[in-house]
């Protein structure tokens with residue numbers, strides 16, 4: 205079995221039964237051990253963090269370092285085409301306990317990518 209320890213430096217301070225190890229007067233809260241053989245977390249962030257709380261605690265604590273891994277100094281853009289089409293649709297109008305189907309013209313907005321190659 206291969207495993208990682210949860211990378212949240214505070215994982216071992218969170219009080220849950222699943223972290224209790226040891227016996228008698230020698231009990232501790234221990235960092236969660238993550239089985240990296242499990243299929244559902246293969247090649248995902250969950251090979252390194254035991255849950256959402258630990259992942260976001262880590263991200264919050266090391267936000268500057270994380271941002272510095274790949275600085276973003278200007279926005280990126282994806283070329284698109286925006287198409288608006290009109291089509292007949294229906295809405296329901298309720299009055300006196302009865303509903304009536306009322307037609308109206310709706311506008312559908314479709315965004316599609318433009319290939320620049």
Ligand SMILES: [Zn+2]
Pocket residue numbers: 210211212215236253254255258
């Ligand atoms: Zn954890």
